[in-house]
Amino acid sequence: MDKYKVSILTGVNETKIYELNKREPIGKEVLVKVDCCAICTLEQRVYDGVRKLYPFAGGHEIAGTVEKLGEDVKNIKIGDKVAVRTLNTCGECYYCRSGNENQCVVSYKSTIHEGFLGPGGFAEYVMVNAKSIYKVADDVDLKHAALTEPLACCIHSVNQADINLGDDVVVVGVGIMGALHIQLSKLKGARVIACEIDDSRLEVAKKMGADVVINSTDMNNVISEINKLTDNRGADVVFCTVPSTQVASDCIKITGKLGRAIMYTSFHPDNPVEVSVNHIHSSEMVITGAVSPKNVDFLTATKLISNKSIDLSHLITSTEKLCNIDEAYKKALSPTAYRIIVESAK
Ligand SMILES: [Zn+2]
Ligand SMILES: [Zn+2]
Structure with a gap:
């Protein structure tokens, strides 16, 4: 046999x-x-x-x-x-x-x-x-x-964010998942701001089409840069692709009124973070997650790969x-x- x-x-x-x-x-x-x-x-x-x-x-x-x-x-x-x-x-x-x-x-x-x-x-x-x-x-x-599978995971995440043309989208972390989020957000017509502590990964972010790259070693710097870029409104969408709850908390801080903060990654260790529910109440921001792709996301991933829409x-x-x-x-x-x-x- x-x-x-x-x-x-x-x-x-x-x-x-x-x-x-x-x-x-x-x-x-x-x-x-x-x-x-x-x-x-x-x-x-x-x-x-x-x-x-x-x-x-x-x-x-x-x-x-x-x-x-x-x-x-x-x-x-x-x-x-x-x-x-x-x-x-x-x-x-x-x-x-x-x-x-x-x-x-x-x-x-x-x-x-x-x-x-x-x-x-x-x-x-x-x-x-x-x-x-x-x-x-x-x-x-x-x-x-x-x-296909990692791309499908990111497609599911980007669909959770409901991106509109011209939205300011912040992608925190430029590992493979962050890199795919950058490309997909560009396909959705966003201005993409990539944040990452490693300068060589910020170079990758540029190749993926990021419009602005920010070294996020100093988070206060990120907050002030994003405020400058958005007339103090904050981002329309923030994707957290870094498995740190401190970073997740920062992602919520840079999300503006009516914005969407997507917890793409899982977090280890899963330390609780403080959020102001009054801020959620008044800003109408949405905090959500993304886990595993649906079948349709997998299908979409094969279409984007077949059409060479993703590098x-x-x-x-x-x-x-x-x-x-x-x-x-x-x-x-x-x-x-x-x-x-x-x-x-x-
Ligand atoms: Zn995988
Ligand atoms: Zn089932």
């Missing part, structure tokens, strides 16, 4: 390649040859031992080529280039039925390789249900298609082969890295 390779996280700073049996897809299943899979935060935390989920089949930012189809698959062809959505939702709960499946009460990451928990994108092949497959244009670089080239720091995945994890853990892509090609 044909075999395929899969990389499994087996301990702190430890991975192993396993060989599993390849099988034929049945029903709605699709066999995808993985070309690229990006390393996200979850896999980094398992690799460095912050989350000890061993053994774990990591890799949920998957792009590849359709190799074989089950007999009931109708809308996908062999040879299609695709992004794979690995977050499954139940379709039965209140939130799924009200069109908010990102809030599904039983959402889970599929187990793709027999015997191993996890989304399993660091492998030569994945077998997935057709509903998890999103086609991209034939001329798309699959390294870019591997960033992902600056956000891929390097590419490693599956057999060198330890090297890829080490690079991903560097604070200067954006995305590291693992290529599965033989």
Whole structure:
């Protein structure tokens, strides 16, 4: 029987390649040859031992080529280039039925390789249900298609912000998520002000199209710059992409009347912050969050990537082969890295 390779996280700073049996897809299943899979935060935390989920089949930012189809698959062809959505939702709960499946009460990451928990994108092949497959244009670089999931998360966040033409949008933090928020806000017609403590990341912000960049080491400076830029109104929209509750509190301070403050990231540690509810009352500002994309956000992400409306080239720091995945994890853990892509090609 044909075999395929899969990389499994087996301990702190430890991975192993396993060989599993390849099988034929049945029903709605699709066999995808993985070309690229990006390393996200979850896999980094398992690799460095912050989350000890061993053994774990990591890799949920998957792009590849359709190799074989089950007999009931109708809308996908062999040879299609695709992004794979690995977050499954139940379709039965209140939130799924009200069109908010990102809030599904039983959402889970599929187990793709027999015997191993996890989304399993660091492998030569994945077998997935057709509903998890999103086609991209034939001329798309699959390294870019591997960033569909992070882009979809940011699309959901930007949709929460309800940006109008000419709005002043502040993006705090220019990691990959901040960089994507900058580009998406520009597509929505905003003036984008990027804040970041690292000057090299402010250079990335400029490449992403930010109109104004501010070094945010001194938050008082940020507040006075934003007041200057907005005639003391404050920002229409602020995205917090930095996992610090102090920064979250500052984001609320720079949001103006009728403004929207979006807590994009999760916060560690989750220290409570003080807010003036009277200020919320009188300013009618909205403080909200964004967690996981809906299916439509994933679809929109594949459209933006297929149409080349988003520039992902600056956000891929390097590419490693599956057999060198330890090297890829080490690079991903560097604070200067954006995305590291693992290529599965033989
Ligand atoms: Zn991810
Ligand atoms: Zn559900």
